[in-house]
Every structure is written in structure tokens, then in C-alpha cells.
Amino acid sequence: MPETVGVEYTKVAEIKGPLMVIDGITKASFDELVEIETVDGERRLGKVLEVGFGKAIVQVFEGTTGLSITGTKAKFLGKTMEMPVSQELLGRVFDGLGRPNDNLPDPIADKFLDVNGEPMNPERREYPTSFIQTGVSVIDGMLTLVRGQKLPIFSGSGMPHNILAAQIARQAAVVGTKEDFAVVFAAIGVQYSEAQYFKRSLEESGALRRSVLFLNLADDPAIERIITPRVALTVAEYLAFDLGMHVLAILTDMTNYAEALREISAAREEVPGRKGYPGYLYTDLANNYERAGRIKGKNGSVTQVPILSMPADDITHPIPDLTGYITEGQIVLGRDLFRKGIYPPVDVLMSLSRLMKDGVGEGKTRSDHMEVGNQMYDCYSRAQEVRALSEIVGRAGLTGVDLKYLDAGDMFEQHFLKQAPDENRALDETLGRAWDVLSSLPEGELTKIKEKHVRQHYKGK
Amino acid sequence: MSSNSAMERTINKVLSQKEAELISKMDAAYQESLNNLTASRGKLEAERTRIIESAKKQAENxxxxxxxSGRLAVRNQELLIIENAVNNAFEEARKKLTASGNKESYRTLMSSIIEGSVSSVGSGQVVIECNKNDYDLVKKIVADLQKKNPNVQAVVSDQPIDVLGGIRVKSADGTMTYDNTLDSRIERLKPLIRKNIAQMLRGET
Incomplete structure (x- = not known):
């Protein structure tokens, strides 16, 4: 630490939204961490956004409510925001800025890492090809998650994305190997009850021991949300690439993160982009999402499941739209399925895991996995078409095969898709259920599956 | 007489027919029951296996x-104990620092602290604050510094501050402060030192 860090300034020129302008600055750097002390002695953290002409613009993470121009002190700490990391973080609960939230002391750090992370050398990236079992049939069977992948969940207001997130966090496992697995869970702008649910859910399932939780609550200052995914991903990178663990990072809800970005952008009077979000929203989201992957020569991996709620269920909204460009597929939750009481209400026809083909099959999961997944898509898609047709012509107007598809569609939803939030299905059970659905169709309809697999698994004879 | 025997024969015939029918029905029922029993046994066996498997799974969970939870509770307890011991170590260190005011090494340290702090606040007149015990030492070091570099415009405040040692430098207009007291230096370095103390406590060094 340099000798000259820690100069404190008291000349606050302006406070505007989450920003504070400090005058008379002689030494400050972009992104430098600033400790702000209020008149009452309360300490808050911020970072330098802009510096020049003897002024520094500081973004205050905990908000500027209660700060006044007189009496407020700003100490420039001479470093960027860092997160203390060590294996001891596993089993700990932190707030959105990475401070302990579990009545335990600060973690004893092996090292301090810049929360902005270091960009992954594209040449050193390894293509993700290994399966992660989530215990959720629709994901494992048709939208397989692969180690190192970034696969977002697009949800809507009031839908059970947080229940699904907690279920994935509890159940996710790397099967068939003895390699360590960890979950880093970042809750961004969630309600208190949801935060408690996440915590309790991991505690009760015994999964907290291999998890690190970051909880930024809805009533915490919005600006704090800018930091939460960064500290979480910093920890995920450390666990993966320093300790060689396979890490699943779940970030929920990224919409709240984007809202915080918009707030800062508005306060800085930047030219707004689509729906008022800053023009650099894509770059900023990519900075977070691209912190997933595998590195050649290292054992660990960071797999990301960012969750975002689409305002008004609009998939063309800038947040899901830009997210979709960066990530490797998406899992979309459907309002119609949710209304029908189906959990998890995954709309498979809108969803896709782009890396599934490389993570399943002989030697990885099961030789019929990919074909079964494709056939299930085909089956459900045809069932949806038949449903639409039957609404016009009635059941009496359908052919025998159409009727089979109609039943297979119902069976798909009730037997394969529907699952209890605490039900952990092994892959064999998932594929078994998929075969139950496919076996309700005439054998001749299974055109996407090799004959040997049909002979082995088809139950409809 | 003959009509009676004919009737008897008919009755016997009906009776034997009915008997055969009943026996056949009973046999069929018996057979069906046996089949049901066998099927139920299979189902029961499967149900029993399912219940046992599910219970095993639950027990495993x-x-x-x-x-x-047990391991986590033990680890958390260990963290609290270590933190307590680390705090005690810092407390002990603070006591030792308080008593080290007369040592030569402390004078050397103060000299470098003052030089570094004055330059970090920048040009112009600065006010230096220190504790009561260090007042004379600081005055002497500042005087020596001014002899060496006449551009240094520093005044030692006669209002003592309640710190272990070190100094706090303020710009003349009070808008800039550099806290280089031992207290703040300890706080700055605490996260790094904690690791070393914890390693010692765990016998890792």
C-alpha cells in the first residue's frame, strides 16, 4: 500500500442523485475507492467516476441520502474496490457490497482481488463441454447446462424465478467426478422475504456449506447493485481458477442491476439510449456475463445463470435483448404455463441451450440424450399446433395421430415439465420420464431418434 | 312313484350341475385371487422398494x-475464536506501541511519517497534529525538515490529539487532511496483518 493513500477532503461542491462532486482534489484516479464520512460519523463507500480540473465525481454506493455539503468528508483510499477472498468464504453470507451479513467477522483473506476482475484471455479459453446436473428435468433433459456456460433465465414479474434459482442452487452438482463444486449466489434488489428464503433454503438443504451468498435487498440503495454482481463474480473466479472448483454463479435479478445503471447514467446526464438505459448497457452487461468460462490448464470453471425479469414480459426489452446477444442461449419462463399452475413454467419452445450439443451424449450423459431432447421439442411443438387446431375444429376433427400428440402435450407438461420445488431428479429419471412421454406416440413418429435407442427405451409396444 | 324318482333324478342332475358350476366358479375365483395375490405381491414389493429407496434418499439428505450444518457451525465458532485472538493480539500490539515512544526506531519512523505526510498534502502551509507525548519530538523533526528544505511551511498544533502515535496533517484551510497516525496505519494494514496472525494461531507458519 503506498504511503500517500488516505488523503481526506472536505470540500464537497455538489451532491446530485447518487453522485458527489468533490473540489480541490490534487490526487485521485479513475475507479479509486472513496470512503465517505457523514457528519454523524457514518461511513459509506464510493468510487471515482471522473476526475479532472481539480474535481472528482464520486458515485456513492450506499446512496447520498443524509449527506450534506458541509461536514461530509471523503477519503481517497488509493485503490480500487477489492474483495478479500479465501476458502473461508464458503458458507458465508454477505451484503451487496461484500461485507459480512451473518454476524461473523470479516473473512481472513488469502488475497484481495479487484472486483472488476481481469479479462479472460480469449486464446486461453477452453470450450465448455461438461454437464452440470440441476435436478430440474426440463433443464437437464432439454436445455442442458454445461460447465463454463452462461445461460440466463428470462422471467416476468411475479413468476417463480427465485424459487427456481434457489432450487438450482440447492441441487446443482457435477455428477460422476469427485471435483469440488460451489455455488455463488448474488441476490440483486430482492425483497427481504426472498433473501430469507434463499438463505433458509440453502441452510436447510445443507448446501450453504458449499455456497457463498451476496444479498442486496430491495430497500438497499440502488447504486449498491452495481457492485453486487462484481463482488460475486470475483469470488466465483477465485474459487474456480485459484482453488480449482466448479462454480455455479446465480445472479438474480439483473433487471435491478440495469435499473441502477440507468439511475447513475441519468444523474451523470449522459445521452440516454433505448428506454433511457445508457448506450454502454451492452458493454456493461458483457463485462459481467463474460466472466464465465473455463481456462486452459486450470481445473475449475465459472458457469453463470443470470436471471432477469422482463418488464411487461417483453422479450424485446433492451435488457433481455442485449443479454441474449451475449449469452449462450436462454431459459424463458412462460406466463401461460405459470397460470396453469405448472412449476417450473419453462416455455421450452422459446428456450435454448446453445452449448447442450457439446455437453451431452455418450461418455458425458447418455447416448440417447440429445436425440430425446430434440424429439421432445418436436413433440411439444406439434402438440401446441394441434391444440391450436383443436380450438378451431374441435377434438372430433382431429386425426388419431393428432389426438396422440394432444395427449403427449398434456403428458409433457404434467409428467415431464411439472416438478416440485424440492424434487431433485437424477438424469436417468428425467430421461425415463421423457421416454414415457415419447412412448405415448406411435413408434413411427419418433423420427429424430436412432432405431437402436427406440428399441432400447420405447415403452409403447 | 315313477314321477317322484324322475323328479329326484332331475333335482340331482340340477344339483350336480350347479355343484360343478359352483366348484368351477370357486376354482376360477380361487385362481383369480391367487393371480391377484401374485400381482399384488409384485406391486407391494415395488412399493416397498420405492418407500425404502425414498426413505434412504431422505435419510441421506x-x-x-x-x-x-454441524461442520459449518464448528467452522463459524473457529472463526469467532480466531477473531477474538486476533483482536487480543492487536490490543497487545497497541499497548506495546504506546510504550515505545522513547525508542530510537520510533523517532526514525516519525521522521519518515512527517516527511511523507507533509508532501502528500501538497504545497502551501500545513498544520501538524500529534499526541501530547510526541509534541517535542514532532517539533524537533519539523524544525530539522525545514532546515533541510526551506519550502516546507509546517506548523505544529499545540492542541494534542488522542492517538497512539504518528501525526495528522491538515492543509491551512482545513479542506485536506492526511491521517498518518499509528491508529489509522494499523487500521489500514489490519486486513493484511490479520492473515499472518491467523496463520500463526492455526500453526501454519
């Missing part, structure tokens, strides 16, 4: 949960 419960075991994992109990062991996991």
Missing part, C-alpha cells in the same frame, strides 16, 4: 444436512 438429512445426514448431509446435519453433517453440513
Amino acid at each position: 438429512l445426514k448431509r444436512q446435519i453433517v453440513g
